[in-house]
Amino acid sequence: MHRDGEYEDEERIRQRKKKLEKALEVKPLRRIISAYLNYPDAAEEDVKRYERSFGKLSPAHKALLSHYPQKLERQRRCIATNAYFVVCMLQAFEPPLDMSQDMGNCEVPHLQCAPTDQRSSAPTSERTCHNNCPISEQAPLGEGTNEVQMDGLHDFGPESSPSSLEKMKEADKCGGDQVSFSHAWLDPSLQSHVPLVDVDTVRWIIRNIARDWAAEGQKERDQCHKPILDELSALFPHRSKGSSPSCLVPGAGLGRLAMEISCLGFVTQGCDFSYYMRICSSFVLNSTRTAGEWTVYPWIHSNCNSLSDSDQFRPVSFPDIHPARAGITEGFSMCGGDFVKVYSDPSHVGVWDAVVTCFFIDTARNIVEYIEIISRILKDGGVWINLGPLLYHFVGQEDEMSIELSLEDVKRVALHYGFQFEKEETIETTYSTNPQSMMQNRYFAAFWTARKVSSKEDAAH
Helix, strand or coil: CCEEEHHHHHHHHHHHHHHHHHHHHHHHHHHHHHHHHHHHHHHHHHHHHHHHHHHHHCCCHHHHCCCCCCCCHHHHHHHHHHHHHHHHHHHCCCCCCCCCCCCCCCCCCCCCCCCCCCCCCCCHHHHHHCCCCCCCCCCCCCCCCEECCCCCCCCCCCCCCCCCCHHHHHCCCCCCEEEECCCHCCCHHHHHCCCCHHHHHHHHHHHHHHHHHHHHHHHHHHHHHHHHHHHHHHHCCCCCHHHCCCCEEEECCCHHHHHHHHHHHCEEEEHHHHHHHHHHHHHHHHHHCCCCCEEEECCCCCCCEEEEEEHHHHCECCCCCHHHHCCCCCEEEEEEECCCHHHHHHCCCCCCEEEECCCCHCCCCCCHHHHHHHHHHHHEEEEEEEEEECCCCCCCCCCCCCCCCCHHHHHHHHHCCCCCEEEEEEECCCCCCCCCCCCCCCCEEEEEEEEECCCHHHHCC
């Protein structure tokens, strides 16, 4: 009986540990959802700050800017439209984890409720961010592959919106039904306040919608995506349904480049670490019904470098192309998780015909490891197409490893891992830049095609 009692105690402890571990996995995702839901409140605080500044002006100066209060009300309406989209997007999200897990109680004494892994502070300038940035990110969640399904679309309605999430919950219409928070984990009363860096990430996602999925981003896509697409088409001229080459796109972001590659006839997999990105990309790929269905205002959160108020408040409609009718090749999938952890798995060794990295390789803590994995997962004769700068993601962060190589050293490492460079160019481009802003930050991005022949490590064996 004593042994039975010990066994029951041990089993109880194991169950408690398991429950706590699941709850700890939920915590970062809950924080991300809170960041999305905190977006309108944080934006309202900005508008109130503008109002306070205006209130300090002298009567004579106020008279010169008599339109300013109306401008701020217009800004509020734009924020409400963005918030409406955010909530409808979250309504369509199916979390891979049980969001009912209780985070308020650490039942196992020797395990502590770990804080969210905050990967970096948020850069606020376009000069310092391009890929999945700013980051206030979580540990990898729900790593694995999900096929992109084009059926079961959610019936969301018009883009008009009320002045707050609570009013939306009560009165707005979505596909003819009230916007009720059908998921308990979306109830605003259950959400926690999050650091402003998290909300900055939400704003960054809205800007990336313009880059990836709106006509306004076509110029940037022509600069960044078109050279990659043209190179893939030239390198794999004999594509057919029976023999579609495979292509991996790590750092896929909101999924536009991965979808375009799929439409060329490749069996394509996009991968991204960021749950902020993955929630939005899933919505655009799976839940939009028509082109131009949704509207956001991506530029409203910066009052700097605007030629006019109309430029700042111009709407962006998306998607510019309906993914379900784009001609996606069967087998297109999006994978969630850390590139190193997911693709270090032996099942990926030597299985990819092409790897495309666009504004990605400098997100590495250890870029040598990235290159090693890319070489390992490519077939012999497979190609690595890269486009992007070397704006290392974790530079200057005391608690983060960051190996920051020059382009010359990057190429030397690539040669070591069996790559031969077949094409090298420099491409001038921007990244998620407001095309009508007075400030345009430009990259002189390295663009290359490298073919895997053999590495020195392979030769040694």
